[in-house]
Amino acid sequence: MAFDCIDTLLSKEDCTVGREMEVSSMILCKGYTPWQGLLLTASLLTYWYLPITAQVTIELVPPNVFEGENVRLEVHNMPEDFLAFAWYRGVTNMKRGIAVYAKRKGLNATGPAYSGRQTMYSDGSLLLQRVILKDTGFYTLRVINRQKEIVSTTSVFLHVQISILTCGGRTTSDQPTIEIVPPNVAEGANVLLLAQDLPENLKYFFWYKGVIPFTTYEIARHTIDKNSSFPGPAHSGRETVYSNGSLLLHNVTLDDIGFYTLKTVTREMKLELIHEYLQVNASISTCCNTLSSVQLTIETGSQHVVKGQNIVLLLHNLPEDLLGFAWYKGLYTHQPFRIVTYDRAINSITWGPVSSRREMLHINGSLLLQGITEKDAGLYTILTLNRALRVGTIYVHLHVYKPVTEPFLQVSDSTVTVQSSVVFSCLSTDTRISIRWLFNNQSLQLTERMTLSSTKCGLSIDPVRREDAGYYKCEVSNSFSSETSLPVRLMVTNK
Structure with missing residues (x-):
């Protein structure tokens, strides 16, 4: 963003402090950005005042970071009377x-x-998200006090560790999804619509009630740069938006049943819509008041299915006066998305254009999916028609996961000396995994000399001692499977 004068960024009187400040203010008033003006001012002030204090320090959290992870450049001893500060890449540029x-x-x-x-x-x-190898290098923090003096210039070196694979991070094939946690929620409980694998260069995101992203249905919006959220017209006061894109619904009611849409906007202004259907289970006191309250529901046993398994989309409470029904893949109940149709009058089954021929239809309306693939993930819709020609629609979202593959354990040096350091990297092609470290076939007991990266895919030992010699392995797992790497032997020698 640009300002007409530096007083928009600092203060009106700051534009006329000293000859050099006047020059920078004049430049800014001619269309320069606040960034350029402050850089020029700071550059000129460098000749006035050389910092003699070294109180401000920067700590890397975590100290070892791998590709795809986040790292925070934590500042300590920041002067309380600072006027402004700026971050740079490098030391002097x-x-x-x-x-x-x-x-x-x-x-x-x-x-x-x-x-x-x-x-x-x-x-x-300063927080760096999803670091890449090009992020390696010096980072410098410059602090200016209220007397317009540069009171501190502090630099820190960030080394991004090489990950040949993803080390448990996001891959380019991951598509944005929404997961309902827990998958089955009852009236009065809380439920999280967990956003996963959102675009890396996200600028804004919006939540809507329903499938149409109109302002009228907007629950809330969030601005990434400012880390700020604003409620929309459809906000009931029971929703909480998180900076990672997720939405928490408090004390859900039957009125919360339906679609929720997440709209993401990248810095290149690319828009994407992700839909999820929330089903709320009625309480016993509600569902037993009257027979008419019994609703058609779909049970999957689990919304998270492992690739290669079979799953039944099991229907409950199918109306007795049913004329027929149809299953569709996706949100829309149109012919191009139809899987199968059943006509009870003539006991006829007709397969549609999106049938994979791996489906099997039961007479009670349930649909068996055999040999699940990743393409089977997504939304399923069933449309029913009764003798009164009333149409009913219900949805279920299926998540498909694949078993993890064997990870590869990489070490910076397999033979090290006492008091040196060593870094292990657990490399995996899988995402959304947990990582466990093993030492001599036992779970590794961390000491004060050992540091794990934020995703636990990196293990650093500094300084190394004789007792650290032995065999190291890493185990990756998800909710359905686990695999362990081949062992790597670390040898420790005297200086």
Whole structure:
């Protein structure tokens, strides 16, 4: 964003402090951004005042980070009276600015080195999300006090560890999904619509009640850069939006049954819609009041199916006066999406254009899917028609997972000396996994010398001791399967 004058970022009187400040203000008033103005001011002030303090420190959290992970550049001992601070790539090149923050107005602006994956906090810290190898290098924090003096210039070196594979991160084949947690929810309980694998360069996201992303149905919107959310017209006061894209519904009611739509907008203004259907189970007191309250439902046993298995979409409470029904793949009940149709009058089954011939239809309306593949994941719709020509529609969402594959354990050096360091990397092609470390076929007991990366795919030992010698393995697992790597032997020698 651009401002007419630097006073928008700092203060009106800041535009006229000193000859150099006047020059920077004049430049900014001619169309320069706050970032450029503050960089110029800071550059000129460098000649006035060289920092002699080294109180501000930067800590990498975690200290070892691998491709695809997040790392926070945690700032300690930030001066309380600071006027502004700025982050840079490198040590001396002020043209590679990431972001600048002005405390007085609480404003910030991004610089030319901003990639959309950085988040700056008012305490000075900087979060780097989904780091890549190109993120390796020096990062510098410069702090300016209320006297317009550069009181601190602190640098830290970030080394992004190489991951040949994904190390449990996101792969390009992952598609955005919404998972209902827990999959079965009763009236009065809370349920999380968990967003997964959202675009990396996300700028905004919106939640809607229903399938049409109109403002009238908007529950809330969230701005990534500002980490701020705003309720929409459809917000009932029981919804909480999280920065990772998820939506929490508190104390759900039967009125909450239906579709929810997540709209994502990237920095390239690419839009994507993800739909999910929420079914709320009525309480006993509600469902037993009258026979007319018995609703048609679909049971899957589990909404999370392992690739290659069979699953039955089991119907309950099918109306007795039914004329027929039809199954569809997806949200829309149109001919191109039809799997199968059943006509009770003539006891006829007709397969539709999206049938894979792996389906089997039961006379009670249930649908058997055999040899599940990843393409079978998604929404299923059944449409019913009774003798009064009343149409009923119900939906179920199926998630398909594949068993994990054997991980590969990589070590920076298999023979190290005492007091040196070593880094292990557990490399896997699978996503959404848990990682466990083994030492001599036993679960590794972490010591104060051992550090795990945020996703646990990296293990660092510093300093190494003689007792660290032995065989290391890593185990990856999801809810359905687990695999263990081949062992790697670490040898420890004296200096």
